[in-house]
Amino acid sequence: MLKKKFTLLKTDSQVYLRLFLSLIICIIIAVMISSSVLYIKFRDIASNQVYNFNLSSLAQTNKQVSMMTEIAKTVSYQIFSDVYLSKLLYYSSPDIYDIRPAMDQLGNYRISLPFIDSVYIYNAASETFFVSTNNQNVRITGNLSGSHNKSSFIDKDIINIIDNIDNYKPFTPISRNFSYSISDSNSYSFYTFLCYDPLSLNTANNGIVVVNISEKWIRDVMTADSKNSFSDTFIVDSSGKLVSNSNTEKMGTYISNLEYSEELYSNPKTSGYIIDEVSGIKSFIIYTEPDAFGWRYIKVTPYDLVFKDIDNLKKNLIIVCIIVFAFSLLLALMVSKILSKPIDRKLSDLYILESENRTKNKLLKQEFLSNLLLRRTSQNLQIIQNLIKEYEINLNPEYYIIMFLIRIDNFEEFTHKYSIDDINLYKFGIGNIVTELCSPYFSCEVVDMGEDRVIMLFNSESDEINISEEELKLLFDSINDSMQKFMNSTVSITFSPVGSIENAGLLYNQVLEASYHRLFYGPRCIINSRDIMLYKDREYTYPMSKEKQLTESIMGFNSDSAKKIYLEIINETTEYPFTVINFVISHLALAITNTINIVCKNNSLQYQPGFNVSMLNLTNIESLEDINTKFFSLFDELKLLLEEKRNTKHDNLIQTINNIITSSYASMDLCLNGIADKLAMNPSYLGRVYRQKTLKALPDYITEVRINKAKELLQNTQYSIAEISEKIGFANSSYFYKTFKKYNGVTPNDFRKNLNIHH
Numbered sequence: 001m002l003k004k005k006f007t008l009l010k011t012d013s014q015v016y017l018r019l020f021l022s023l024i025i026c027i028i029i030a031v032m033i034s035s036s037v038l039y040i041k042f043r044d045i046a047s048n049q050v051y052n053f054n055l056s057s058l059a060q061t062n063k064q065v066s067m068m069t070e071i072a073k074t075v076s077y078q079i080f081s082d083v084y085l086s087k088l089l090y091y092s093s094p095d096i097y098d099i100r101p102a103m104d105q106l107g108n109y110r111i112s113l114p115f116i117d118s119v120y121i122y123n124a125a126s127e128t129f130f131v132s133t134n135n136q137n138v139r140i141t142g143n144l145s146g147s148h149n150k151s152s153f154i155d156k157d158i159i160n161i162i163d164n165i166d167n168y169k170p171f172t173p174i175s176r177n178f179s180y181s182i183s184d185s186n187s188y189s190f191y192t193f194l195c196y197d198p199l200s201l202n203t204a205n206n207g208i209v210v211v212n213i214s215e216k217w218i219r220d221v222m223t224a225d226s227k228n229s230f231s232d233t234f235i236v237d238s239s240g241k242l243v244s245n246s247n248t249e250k251m252g253t254y255i256s257n258l259e260y261s262e263e264l265y266s267n268p269k270t271s272g273y274i275i276d277e278v279s280g281i282k283s284f285i286i287y288t289e290p291d292a293f294g295w296r297y298i299k300v301t302p303y304d305l306v307f308k309d310i311d312n313l314k315k316n317l318i319i320v321c322i323i324v325f326a327f328s329l330l331l332a333l334m335v336s337k338i339l340s341k342p343i344d345r346k347l348s349d350l351y352i353l354e355s356e357n358r359t360k361n362k363l364l365k366q367e368f369l370s371n372l373l374l375r376r377t378s379q380n381l382q383i384i385q386n387l388i389k390e391y392e393i394n395l396n397p398e399y400y401i402i403m404f405l406i407r408i409d410n411f412e413e414f415t416h417k418y419s420i421d422d423i424n425l426y427k428f429g430i431g432n433i434v435t436e437l438c439s440p441y442f443s444c445e446v447v448d449m450g451e452d453r454v455i456m457l458f459n460s461e462s463d464e465i466n467i468s469e470e471e472l473k474l475l476f477d478s479i480n481d482s483m484q485k486f487m488n489s490t491v492s493i494t495f496s497p498v499g500s501i502e503n504a505g506l507l508y509n510q511v512l513e514a515s516y517h518r519l520f521y522g523p524r525c526i527i528n529s530r531d532i533m534l535y536k537d538r539e540y541t542y543p544m545s546k547e548k549q550l551t552e553s554i555m556g557f558n559s560d561s562a563k564k565i566y567l568e569i570i571n572e573t574t575e576y577p578f579t580v581i582n583f584v585i586s587h588l589a590l591a592i593t594n595t596i597n598i599v600c601k602n603n604s605l606q607y608q609p610g611f612n613v614s615m616l617n618l619t620n621i622e623s624l625e626d627i628n629t630k631f632f633s634l635f636d637e638l639k640l641l642l643e644e645k646r647n648t649k650h651d652n653l654i655q656t657i658n659n660i661i662t663s664s665y666a667s668m669d670l671c672l673n674g675i676a677d678k679l680a681m682n683p684s685y686l687g688r689v690y691r692q693k694t695l696k697a698l699p700d701y702i703t704e705v706r707i708n709k710a711k712e713l714l715q716n717t718q719y720s721i722a723e724i725s726e727k728i729g730f731a732n733s734s735y736f737y738k739t740f741k742k743y744n745g746v747t748p749n750d751f752r753k754n755l756n757i758h759h
Contacts, residue, residue: 027328035317043307047284050306051273054286058233058297061222062288065235065295068115068213069193073171075116076195076211079109085121089207092125099130103146106132115217117190120155120210122162129153158192158210165208170194173293175215175243175251189215189244189251215244215251222297231301238294240265248279260285264298275303365391369447373455375505384501394443396459401504402442403496404456405511406430409489409523409622411452427454430491433482437475441467453515455508463498476526492518492622494527516578519624532577540580542587543569550588551595559635566631570624585627592631596638653679654693657686658701665705666729672698706730707743714752721748 079085084105087094094102110119110132118133127150153159157176161168168174173191195209222233222244234246240261242253255261260276264287274285282303290296368387371377378384385397395401408414408430414423431446434456438444442458449455465472476493483490494515496507514529521527546569553562569588573581621627657675664670675698676683690698706728713724725736740748 023331024329028325031321031324035321038317046307047273050284050301051286054299054301055271055288058286058288058299061218061233062291062297064221065218066291068218069173069293071113072116072173072191072193072211072213073195075109075113076171076193076209079106079119079121079211080195080207080209082109086207088121088130089123089209090125091123099147103130103132106130106146110134115213116211117188117214118212120158120208120212122150122208122210124206124208127151129155129158161192161194162208165194165196168194170196170198173213173243175237175241177251187250191215191218191243219245230305231299233297233299235295235297237296238268238290243295264296361391365393366448369393369445369455369457370449372504373447373449373508379502379505381500381502388501394445395457395501396443397501399459399461400463400498401501401507402458402460402465402498403504403507403511404434404458405494405496405508405515406434406454406456407492407494407515407518408452408454409492411622412620414452414489424448426487426489429487430454430483431456433486434479437478437482441475449508453512457504460498465498473526480524490524492521492523492525492527494518494529497530513578516581516619518622519581519627520574522623522625535575535577538576540573540576542584543572547588547591551591554592554595554635554638555599559632559639562635563632566635567628570628588631592634596634599638651693654690657690657698661702661705665702665709666727668729668731670702670729703739704743707740710736710740710748711744711751714748715755724748 080089082105085102087098088102088106091098106119106121110116111134116134118131121130122128123130129148129150131146131148148154150159155178157178161174171193173193175189175191177187177189179187190212193211193213195211196206218235222235223231232247234242234249235244236255237243240254242249242251242255245251249255260274260278263274263276264285269289271287271289273287276283276285278285278300284301284303284306286299286301288297368377368391372384381397387393388395388397408426414426418426427448428446431454435444435446438456438458442460445457447455447457467475472495479493480490492515494511496511499507510533511529514527514532517527517532518525546565550562550565550569553559553565566588569584573584656679660675660678661670672687673683676686679686687698690696690701694701696704709728710724713719713727717724719727721736722733725733728736730736730739737747740751744751746754
């Protein structure tokens with residue numbers, strides 16, 4: 001009863017909330033749409049106004065540049081045609097009386113126009129430049145003649161142009177940068193105009209007039225109407241190279257790598273504007289159509305400066321929206337309260353009835369499908385059809401069915417981390433993901449089969465799967481990718497052949513048995529149960545000879561060989577039924593257990609394996625690697641235990657040998673063979689074990705003990721050298737002398753003298 005009341009209260013709240021939210025959303029949408037339309041309209045108007053104004057300004061700049069170009073053409077042609085200057089152009093050796101008036105005339109041409117920076121006349125016959133310039137800080141010439149030999153002329157760029165003059169048209173501006181001298185740190189930008197006779201280019205009478213116009217003059221024209229220092233106006237050619245300086249880049253820089261260049265050059269013949277980021281700042285970029293030289297005039301203005309007023313309007317609109325929203329909130333609160341009461345009574349009853357019916361129907365449907373797969377219900381087609389219709393199951397019983405058995409990878413870890421309710425919810429998520437991804441191909445039903453298993457039932461109109469094997473693999477991969485992304489886990493999928501609905505139980509047993517082969521394929525595997533069922537016809541013969549080799553390797557403490565033989569036996573079962581795999585593992589487990597018991601008994605070992613090999617349940621093991629790891633660790637643990645026992649035995653042997661040497665060093669018969677006889681052991685084996693454990697040869701250790709004893713006697717007694725030699729087991733004194741000196745670097749007599757001197 002309490003639950004029912006709680007449900008009704010919950011329904012009341014939901015009806016009221018829905019009405020309230022509906023009214024609020026309608027008001028918000030209306031205000032947002034109207035304000036957004038106004039804002040967008042104002043912004044478009046402002047954009048067009050700014051665009052038209054700046055485009056007109058850029059067009060005016062274009063006219064002034066064109067006028068300057070025409071004037072430069074006229075001046076260069078006048079210089080080229082002036083008879084006073086013809087001697088500078090063509091004479092191979094004009095005298096000083098010809099040069100002076102000609103240079104004055106050249107200066108007059110230069111100073112007649114303020115934007116002309118310098119004028120060169122190049123005499124090809126004498127390879128001489130005659131120069132007039134208005135740059136007073138750094139002059140090109142250091143003498144009054146104004147003439148320079150081609151080889152020493154500082155303007156190397158113009159020399160390169162003249163050497164390749166075929167690539168340059170007369171009266172066409174060439175943009176370039178130039179420093180007047182090496183000591184001048186400034187770089188000046190020019191537009192260079194060439195005037196020459198194309199017919200005499202390759203003759204000795206070829207003369208060229210070079211007029212350099214300062215880029216600063218054009219720059220001043222372009223920025224004259226700029227109202228702020230943040231805007232940038234510049235010119236680019238058809239290749240994307242700057243032919244004027246900008247605020248950030250020098251003339252000659254290519255802008256093709258800038259953010260907006262791609263869109264700019266996608267409209268190569270029209271003017272327009274772009275809104276894009278420039279140097280990390282959102283900007284309004286206006287560009288003209290190309291002029292006669294292919295130049296385009298571009299103006300970049302920060303977006304915030306252009307749309308400052310529009311942004312203020314936007315803020316005002318937001319304030320108005322907030323006020324309207326607050327008012328509408330109160331209005332909606334009152335209206336929804338009034339409307340919700342009569343509606344909610346009916347809805348609450350319908351909600352309870354619908355919820356109870358849905359829950360009951362879902363449980364009945366799951367129970368029926370589960371019993372159908374487990375063959376606990378009638379397999380009669382007519383009965384199945386009636387129940388499918390009654391429970392509204394999304395399957396057509398007249399069609400064939402396909403079955404996907406989905407098993408959760410690392411399920412044991414799941415059971416430790418999550419409760420049963422969480423795992424059921426997780427399986428529900430699996431069903432949703434698979435249904436969503438398979439919906440283009442099949443209609444689907446999900447059945448929870450307990451533990452780590454979920455069955456997906458699909459309809460197929462034909463007795464073959466209606467998608468290709470490659471598409472099926474892509475579908476399974478996408479299922480696992482979605483599982484990894486949204487649920488942070490993976491699944492293994494086994495799919496059945498096409499079958500009829502009344503044979504669903506047989507298909508389920510088939511895919512369940514085939515799914516056990518995940519043991520070989522590992523997590524996220526895809527298994528075709530039809531392929532696995534072909535293994536049933538194969539006869540298996542258990543390799544008794546290899547089992548014998550395995551037990552011999554274990555008894556011989558050779559774990560590497562045991563692992564290798566074990567793997568050979570296991571890998572031979574990959575293409576046999578699961579019953580064969582289960583039999584082989586059980587048989588091996590029993591044989592290995594018996595072998596371990598024998599080894600432990602023979603070597604007096606107390607060993608208890610970390611797991612019970614005879615109680616392995618393969619149906620719950622997901623990877624063969626898990627079983628292999630258990631067996632391999634068993635082999636390694638047994639080997640380590642035996643090695644420890646063997647090492648303890650050797651340590652005791654070394655201690656016994658050392659005790660014999662310490663007590664019998666005075667005996668001249670003390671040697672390797674004598675000790676081996678005393679211990680009833682092979683001399684070679686005894687010497688090898690001693691060297692392995694102590695890193696010393698046994699005879700060397702005997703000599704070392706004797707020499708140390710000799711040093712004690714030399715220090716503490718008055719025995720003669722011959723007596724000491726005899727007492728420590730040396731047969732003659734001379735051999736004792738040699739051996740003592742070899743170990744100590746001095747003879748026994750010197751050793752004793754040194755001790756006396758020290759005392």
